[in-house]
Amino acid sequence: MRILHVGKYYPPARGGMESYLRDLAVAQxxxxxxxxxxxxVEGFGCAGRSEVxxxxxxxxxVRTFGQLLYAPVAPGFGFEMWRAIREFRPDVLHLHMPDTSAFWALWPCRVPMVVHWHSDVLAAASDRLLRPAYALYRHFEAALLRRAxxxxxTSAAYAEASRPLAPVMDKVHVVPLGLDEGRMRRVDAETVVAVRERYGVGEGQCLVAAVGRFAHYKGFHVLVEAATGLRDCVVVIVGDGPDRDGVARRVAELGLTGRVLLPGALPDADLHALFAACDVFCLPSLLRTEAFGVVLLExxxxxxxxxxxxxxxxxxxxVNADGQTGLGVVPGDAAALRGxxxxLVDDAALRERMGEAGRRRFAQMFRIDASAGGVANVYASVVRGAGARR
Incomplete structure (x- = not known):
């Protein structure tokens, strides 16, 4: 089958959507x-030409000219989509949402279309620009969903709670995201020791890791508040973004310097080493903007x-089966998060049991080949349907 994916970005750009798109494409x-x-892609670089x-x-x-309300400004994207359809002649057009450039697919197009709904567009109450902009965006969004x-x-829970998906639930298929473990580096014991030493994790202490973009919905400020009463552990929050300076100031205000560390964005090798070296992984997100949590699979x-x-x-x-692969807490509740x-910090046997359960759950449900197989079934159904209509 010939598959044309339209995505917001592609690695080395960071993000769960980007990682999944690459892993899915490779599996296909x-x-x-x-x-x-x-x-x-931002800037010139390799914009406009194909590479393998x-x-x-x-x-x-496709080159962008900055962003407007978190969306890439790419006036040439419509032409490039039309060009790709003409040259590549895909059997399926696979659009990864949210992405304003995907709306170019509303032009007359006879290619069967699959919309991959990674997340609703959700604006915080404090975001006075995005909320009115969505009033316009939602009309294009609804038209694209009708056209698909x-x-x-990515999960039944998300689909059932999504307002934009409610009118089209008859054509919604649930296919969980997946991860290609082949790109996750094996980390030896010597490297694990070096990582723990680098972050000052002492004998008898635990290393708690969190990874993501420093945006308000990620809840890293809640994790910092939770760390005030944590015993026998060091917290490392990896990533960059607009809220990082504010989180760093709060770390200093609470006297947590040395106990809560913000090393910034890390290269993949260092990030994989941190996953292997940590004792607990934390995702303290606040909103449904955190639709799945690919980082949890890692x-x-x-x-x-x-x-x-x-x-x-x-x-x-x-993804996280509460009480089996980990613990779930009320969003935004620093005391519950601390508890x-x-x-887990106090119970090594529980950490081991839940960690092994998570490894098994990943192997059973979240490998990329399983996700690619589910997507292939969706493709087959839409191609059959398109053939029946001709």
Whole structure:
């Protein structure tokens, strides 16, 4: 099958959507599919030309001119989409949402269309620009969902709670995201010791790790508040973003310097080493903007127990089976988060049991080949439907 993916960005750009798009494209190539990815890129670089990456994936990046309300500004994207359809002649057009550039697919197009619904567009009450902008965006969003031959949601919980998906639930298919463990580096014991020494984790202490973009919905400020009463552990929060300076100031105000560390963004090798070296992985997100938590799959693959916010209407609670692979807490409740973390810090046997359960759950449910197989079934149904209509 010939598959044209339209994504917001593609690695080395960081993010759960980006990682999944690459892993899915590579898995589809292994299945024998021809795969073309159209995505944005900042600046000139390799914009406008095709390259072959990741074992045969054909990639074309479209130059952006900054962002407007978190959306890439790429006036040439419509032309590049039309060009890719004309040259590549895909059997399926696979759009990864949210992404304003995907709306170019509303032009007359006879290619069967699958919309992959990674997340609703959710604006915080304090975001006075995004909220009115969504009033316009939602009309294009609704038109795209009506036009789609099928919609893929990443969990049943998210699909059922999504207002935009409610009118099209008859064509929603649930396919959980997956991870290609082949790209996760093996980490030896010597490296684990070095990582723990680097972050000042002493004898008898635990290392609690969190990873993500420093945005308000990620809840890292709640994790910092929770750390005030934590005993016998060091907290490391990896990433960058607009809220990082504010979180750093709060760390200093609470006298947590040396106990809560913010090393910034890390290269993949160092990030994988941190997953292997930590004792507990924490995802303290606050909103359904955290739709699934691909980073949880990375931690589970390394056998780490999880502490996560139990976000209503999110897939996070589906990934982390509360009481089995980790613990769930009320979003935004620093005391509850502190209690869950302390429980795991104090109980090595529980950490081991939950970490192993997470590794098994990952292997059973979240490998990329399983996700690619589910997506292939959706493709087959829309291609059959398109053929029947001709």
């Amino acid at each position: 190539r292994r299945r024998g599919d021809e795969v073309f990815v159209l995505a944005h 990456v990741d074992g045969g994936v054909r990639l074309r990046r 031959d099928a919609v893929i949601a 931690a589970m693959q390394y056998g780490r127990p999880l502490v996560c916010s139990d976000i209503p209407g999110s897939g996070v609670g589906f 869950a973390l302390q429980r």
